Amino acid sequence: MQPPYHRLEEFVPLTGSDEGLVRRFAASSRKIHRGHAIRREGDHVGGIFFLMEGWVASSMMLREGRRQIVKVHLPGDMLGMPSLSLSRAGETLEALTDVVVSVIPCPALGRMFIENPRLAVGLFLSTQKERVALMQSLSWIGAASALERLAAFLLDLHSRLNAAGLTRADGFDLPLTQQHLADLLGITPVHVNRTLKRLDQAGYVQRSRGRIVIADLAGLRAVAANAPPRFADHEAWTRLGSPSGNHIPDPRAG
Template sequence: MPRRSIIRPQGTTDRSAYFLVDGWLASSMLLADGERQILKLHLPGDMLGSTSMCVEDAIDTLMALTPVTVRKVPLAPLGQLIVTNPRIAMFLLLSAQKERVALMDLLASNSRTSPIARLAFLLLNLHQRLSIVGQAGSDELEIAINQEQLGDIVGLTPVHVNRVLRQMTNDGLIERHRRQIRIIDFERLRELSKIPLRDMSIASSWQHIVA
């Protein structure tokens, strides 16, 4: 589907889950005053829409930020798959907890850290996630969204995002060429971010169950 496509609107009854095969996608919520808040960036490999599985109407909108490829899985056959293969249920449980950890980290970063710490955390997080799916180099990544969308995620205006990225460049933390970013000093970015970059692989205590 092309950029800006609405995969699933907020408030609709869509008893399905989605898997993002390729591209970048946002989960966002429409507020009472008409403003829209991006809640999470989804990258290839992510399961989408799982937070709305427990309610009748979708609580968020899934919108393509780039051209995307998604796979739709109706909840009824997914439920049958869980019944016949309990390991799928375990994977879904662990996936939901990983998403919860990610949202807790983002909440802590946006609530209790400085603007430069928020962007440092976001850049490190994106580099880690893109590296897992083979879409980032050892020190490089491409940011496929604009500064307004970046700002929406970390609670800053586009002007503030641009100012902080320029400060990072001047301080020798990163190099920028349009949407290409090279991280020069990982250690200093980690110190600035305040939030630890977590190893999100399956914990060893669960591996004998899901292997």
């Protein structure tokens, strides 16, 4: 199986040795069936997960027992990164489809930061992209209408799936239920259904048996909560001075 490492090389050009390390991570992959938890909130944190195939939801439970989905993960994503800073896992990772994940133990991740700084910088910048995504989703929940939220989410999915090579003719499979979308966007399933119909009737999207086609990309962007962010790509690596060794420069020098 070819590892989907597009997320790791979006900011840092990977070398052959970098790709070899990713393949070694992928060699320890295991399959998780749909509806099963990869790791639950409160579990021991023994490492992170590299998503090889399938869709995963990251969610948190509120005090009264309601679930809030905070992220839908796609192939190439690293799962469970935020919990590295916690004593116990802070999120539940649930397989929305059958998935294949590779487990990267904490010690292996720590060695990567020392022995493979290029890959470590790529991972660091990728986590900043996740922070931007979180900032955007918070802005949707706080100030946007259901139509604006759903339009922005579909645009985000389309962009991420396209980067992973998982779109066809501007369309993609959508394995999320209306309850999943409601838990993610902070609206009711009934409101999700009505909003999808509005987008369909307006000609922005076409729905058919769990598949979404973006029929009017410009129109969908016009009604979305905010414009998609423009990432720096490999320029981000250049900004950091293209670090490639273990030497830590003296900030007083130069």
